[in-house]
Amino acid sequence: MTTxxxxxxxxxxxxxxxxxxxxxxxxxxxxxxxxxxWTGHAPILEEDIALANIAQDELGHAGLYLSLAQTLxxxxxxxxxxxxGPDDYRNTRLVELPKGDWAFTMVRQFLYDTAxxxxxxxxxRSTYAPLAEIAAKAVREEKFHVQHTALWVERxxxxxxxxxxRTQAALTELWPHAAQLFQPVEGEAELTAAxxxxxLNAVHARWTDxxxxxxxxxxxxxxxxxxxxxxxxxxxxxxxxxxxEEMQSVARQHPDAEVW
Amino acid sequence: MTQSQFLSSDTQWPRWExxxxxxxxxxxxxxxxxxxxxxxxxxxxxxxxxxxxxxxVSLWCVxxxxxxxxxxxxxxxxxxLLDSPGEAGTYHVxxxxxxxxxxxxxxxxxxxxxxxxxxxxxxxxSLHPDVLAWMVFPESAVVRTDEDPGTVxxxxxxxxxxxxxxxxxxxxxxxxxxxxxxxxxMPGRAASEEGA
Numbered sequence: 001m002t003t004x005x006x007x008x009x010x011x012x013x014x015x016x017x018x019x020x021x022x023x024x025x026x027x028x029x030x031x032x033x034x035x036x037x038w039t040g041h042a043p044i045l046e047e048d049i050a051l052a053n054i055a056q057d058e059l060g061h062a063g064l065y066l067s068l069a070q071t072l073x074x075x076x077x078x079x080x081x082x083x084x085g086p087d088d089y090r091n092t093r094l095v096e097l098p099k100g101d102w103a104f105t106m107v108r109q110f111l112y113d114t115a116x117x118x119x120x121x122x123x124x125r126s127t128y129a130p131l132a133e134i135a136a137k138a139v140r141e142e143k144f145h146v147q148h149t150a151l152w153v154e155r156x157x158x159x160x161x162x163x164x165x166r167t168q169a170a171l172t173e174l175w176p177h178a179a180q181l182f183q184p185v186e187g188e189a190e191l192t193a194a195x196x197x198x199x200l201n202a203v204h205a206r207w208t209d210x211x212x213x214x215x216x217x218x219x220x221x222x223x224x225x226x227x228x229x230x231x232x233x234x235x236x237x238x239x240x241x242x243x244x245e246e247m248q249s250v251a252r253q254h255p256d257a258e259v260w
Numbered sequence: 261m262t263q264s265q266f267l268s269s270d271t272q273w274p275r276w277e278x279x280x281x282x283x284x285x286x287x288x289x290x291x292x293x294x295x296x297x298x299x300x301x302x303x304x305x306x307x308x309x310x311x312x313x314x315x316x317v318s319l320w321c322v323x324x325x326x327x328x329x330x331x332x333x334x335x336x337x338x339x340x341l342l343d344s345p346g347e348a349g350t351y352h353v354x355x356x357x358x359x360x361x362x363x364x365x366x367x368x369x370x371x372x373x374x375x376x377x378x379x380x381x382x383x384x385x386s387l388h389p390d391v392l393a394w395m396v397f398p399e400s401a402v403v404r405t406d407e408d409p410g411t412v413x414x415x416x417x418x419x420x421x422x423x424x425x426x427x428x429x430x431x432x433x434x435x436x437x438x439x440x441x442x443x444x445x446m447p448g449r450a451a452s453e454e455g456a
């Protein structure tokens with residue numbers, strides 16, 4: 001990876017970076033919505049507040065990505081979030097699955113937070129300063145998210161027989177989808193070679209090591225085999241469309257709203 | 261007087277009093293409480309609930325069962341509180357001085373060496389005779405956030421960038437009702453009469 005500062009992006013690089021920023025934002029937006037579905041329903045008030053905090057942080061990260069995308073020629077962040085349908089969203093299937101039980105939500109959040117924290121940490125060394133700045137800001141929150149969700153996964157896995165069963169069931173269902181977080185977008189290799197984006201394979205290796213140590217060594221859970229090939233981010237489950245319908249309903253009912 | 265006797269039917273996890281320090285030279289203040297299953301969970305939960313916006317540099321949590329509190333009125337009617345038994349050692353002393361602000365806290369004001377919580381309370385009363393309430397708990401009952409740079413960065417630094425904003429700062433869909441009223445655009449009887 002080169003360390004020369006990137007001051008000018010070629011058109012190809014700009015297009016690839018726009019796509020990457022959209023992909024990152026889409027994961028944040030959809031996961032934040034799933035987390036937000038717990039508001040008023042979490043096991044205890046404190047966790048209700050905590051998960052709402054986490055959801056707001058993830059939405060904030062989406063805002064950072066989409067604002068940068070806008071400066072690179074992308075659309076207004078609100079248009080991107082509220083006016084694209086399921087065919088145009090590029091989030092992983094990992095984040096669009098229904099919220100499930102508390103174990104499912106915590107295991108998913110743990111798999112996601114660890115991936116995001118490691119990616120952001122690497123992105124703080126981006127040769128493209130605007131991205132490095134975003135990463136430096138977001139990685140701090142993400143490291144705290146990891147502590148929160150790692151703590152929960154541990155207590156659920158080592159708690160009662162029921163909580164252990166639910167946690168293992170969640171991991172078994174989610175694990176194959178988590179690999180999708182490490183699929184590169186079109187043109188990503190060139191950005192990685194220029195030091196603009198982190199090396200996704202290296203992040204994946206660090207992530208596998210980190211989550212294996214926690215889930216297997218510390219929590220006694222079993223990792224299922226991940227399928228070797230995964231459909232791309234343009235393939236969604238039937239769960240995404242109703243999520244977007246609800247999430248976008250207010251914006252679409254008030255297309256001429258002047259202030260949000 | 262501990263709270264537990266009033267909450268004997270409480271089926272929740274133990275309650276922990278949360279003490280937040282806003283800046284390095286400020287006292288820790290009791291800002292509220294959380295329910296949590298164990299010390300690390302209490303700290304993480306306290307961070308989520310109490311450090312999203314205002315600045316902080318340190319959090320302590322203390323289980324309610326380890327805290328002894330009293331008002332002057334309670335001491336007058338229950339003087340035996342000053343004999344509350346417990347371990348000898350270093351005790352933190354907190355005092356509540358005023359009810360005048362909208363948010364008033366118990367400020368931790370220092371430590372005393374005591375034979376037990378009752379003795380610590382007696383010393384608190386003697387050190388701070390003119391306050392609304394005293395609180396004491398042993399140093400051994402305190403769980404604290406780490407002071408390493410990583411913890412400070414991820415637990416406390418993000419809140420510093422998030423300015424607390426008054427409610428009216430936040431946008432509404434369309435225009436604010438006051439603005440519409442001033443412009444004579446407020447829908448309803450008055451507007452329709454004007455329009456008629």
